[in-house]
Amino acid sequence: MEAEETVAALPHNVQRDECAAGSFDFIKEVEDHSGERISRCFQCDKCATGCPMAEHMVYTPNELFRLIQLGDQAGVLASNTFWYCISCYTCSVRCPNDIDIAHVMDSVRELALRAGYAPALTQARDFHRIFLGCVRRFGRVSELELMARYNLHRKRPFQRLSLGWTLLRKGRLEFWPFRRRGLRELFKRVEELR
Amino acid sequence: MTHFYPGCTLSSSGKAYSRSLYWVFQRLGRQIEELPDWSCCGATSAHALDRDLAYALPARNLAIAQEMRSDLMVACSACYHRLKTTQQALGNPELQKRVQQLVDRPLHGSLQIKNVLEILTEESYLERIHQERTHELAGLKVACYYGCLATRIPRVAGFDRVENPTSMERLASAAGANVLHWPYKTECCGASLSVTNEALSLTMCDRILQMARRCGADLLVTSCPFCQYNLDWAQWKVSQEEAQTKAIPVIFITQLLGLALGGGDKELMLSSNLAGAEHVLCPLARTRQPLLVQK
Numbered sequence: 001m002e003a004e005e006t007v008a009a010l011p012h013n014v015q016r017d018e019c020a021a022g023s024f025d026f027i028k029e030v031e032d033h034s035g036e037r038i039s040r041c042f043q044c045d046k047c048a049t050g051c052p053m054a055e056h057m058v059y060t061p062n063e064l065f066r067l068i069q070l071g072d073q074a075g076v077l078a079s080n081t082f083w084y085c086i087s088c089y090t091c092s093v094r095c096p097n098d099i100d101i102a103h104v105m106d107s108v109r110e111l112a113l114r115a116g117y118a119p120a121l122t123q124a125r126d127f128h129r130i131f132l133g134c135v136r137r138f139g140r141v142s143e144l145e146l147m148a149r150y151n152l153h154r155k156r157p158f159q160r161l162s163l164g165w166t167l168l169r170k171g172r173l174e175f176w177p178f179r180r181r182g183l184r185e186l187f188k189r190v191e192e193l194r
Numbered sequence: 195m196t197h198f199y200p201g202c203t204l205s206s207s208g209k210a211y212s213r214s215l216y217w218v219f220q221r222l223g224r225q226i227e228e229l230p231d232w233s234c235c236g237a238t239s240a241h242a243l244d245r246d247l248a249y250a251l252p253a254r255n256l257a258i259a260q261e262m263r264s265d266l267m268v269a270c271s272a273c274y275h276r277l278k279t280t281q282q283a284l285g286n287p288e289l290q291k292r293v294q295q296l297v298d299r300p301l302h303g304s305l306q307i308k309n310v311l312e313i314l315t316e317e318s319y320l321e322r323i324h325q326e327r328t329h330e331l332a333g334l335k336v337a338c339y340y341g342c343l344a345t346r347i348p349r350v351a352g353f354d355r356v357e358n359p360t361s362m363e364r365l366a367s368a369a370g371a372n373v374l375h376w377p378y379k380t381e382c383c384g385a386s387l388s389v390t391n392e393a394l395s396l397t398m399c400d401r402i403l404q405m406a407r408r409c410g411a412d413l414l415v416t417s418c419p420f421c422q423y424n425l426d427w428a429q430w431k432v433s434q435e436e437a438q439t440k441a442i443p444v445i446f447i448t449q450l451l452g453l454a455l456g457g458g459d460k461e462l463m464l465s466s467n468l469a470g471a472e473h474v475l476c477p478l479a480r481t482r483q484p485l486l487v488q489k
Contacts, residue, residue: 110244
């Protein structure tokens with residue numbers, strides 16, 4: 001099921017000759033959004049070597065950085081690299097040029113969503129959205145609510161039923177762990193500033 | 195003054211962490227107070243989708259602590275990572291202004307954000323744990339697993355080494371356990387992949403578990419609720435489908451300390467593990483030997 005979506009995200013033809021002629025607008029956009037200096041990357045490959053997800057990426061982090069430097073906006077935003085990044089920060093703490101690479105992945109993901117590119121891992125985007133919905137409503141996340149909403153969204157309400165039951169039996173799920181006001185005002189202010 | 199920021203996970207799937215943590219600290223004579231009106235730090239979801247939320251959610255908690263002139267003690271690695279990262283990022287005056295506007299609370303003054311491991315490895319606690327042990331753990335071969343987020347915070351001087359942290363090893367030795375040295379202690383467990391992409395998550399957890407097995411570990415000890423859940427879940431998942439080789443229970447560091455300090459299942463929630471609890475921990479909790487020679 002997951003594989004289908006991955007394959008769909010793979011093919012896109014980057015004409016490297018073409019992007020070499022690309023403009024500096026894109027690298028500037030990424031640098032402004034992330035606050036990180038992408039231009040410092042000199043392709044040492046340490047990020048790719050340490051990345052637990054590299055084998056699933058069409059472009060490893062350093063390759064993606066090269067494309068950003070070359071100004072290939074479409075190639076970067078359509079890639080699956082930042083969707084497979086699971087924010088373990090191995091790359092960020094190993095980068096010899098002090099680029100917070102995982103943070104740049106967040107920025108590029110945001111830019112891709114804003115520009116309307118389809119995510120390579122739809123489930124990941126949906127999960128994060130549902131998670132933030134929970135935070136908005138209650139200020140804290142109840143795992144039971146999160147999983148129920150995620151399953152409903154995926155139209156698989158009975159998935160992981162035995163897991164849920166086991167967790168409940170072991171005292172590891174609570175029906176209403178929190179009773180508190182949500183963070184609607186804060187979320188509204190964030191949306192207004194966007 | 196120090197307040198405790200528990201984070202959302204410690205109320206449900208990581209409940210054993212919070213219960214054992216409260217018990218161990220009480221046993222060591224320290225009262226823990228929860229940060230009032232704390233809210234979610236946004237975990238990996240906020241920074242995955244929205245830069246402003248990624249800073250605003252942790253900053254709200256920092257503001258509450260600052261208003262109370264209090265420091266923070268954090269147990270969950272993800273919460274710790276987000277709070278530390280935000281504090282570091284707010285050093286940029288422009289960003290600070292922006293986030294202050296979002297949070298609608300003053301964001302100034304300084305506070306210390308400390309990981310539970312950082313507090314427990316203070317000399318006085320290490321010594322007390324060692325001296326006040328009531329039960330023997332010497333036969334237990336323990337592999338400590340840190341995962342990613344506790345130590346890997348870019349540009350922040352952490353409480354432990356990034357590539358080879360040792361604080362849990364120091365704690366486990368103080369508690370009298372047999373500490374194993376193994377190579378995968380900071381490998382990634384896949385975090386929320388266990389929800390969004392089970393197959394991938396299982397492969398990642400399996401690599402870690404296999405290595406632990408090959409190194410001869412009886413127990414994996416961690417300080418991160420996501421790591422604990424994922425490695426525990428992965429073994430449970432496999433055991434549902436095939437007869438499994440012996441499960442390695444994955445427990446929290448505070449549960450291990452609690453075992454040495456005389457806690458039982460009620461205080462430490464040892465039986466809340468999905469995999470392997472009945473094989474190693476419960477018999478251990480019943481039959482482990484009281485220390486004969488007190489030092």
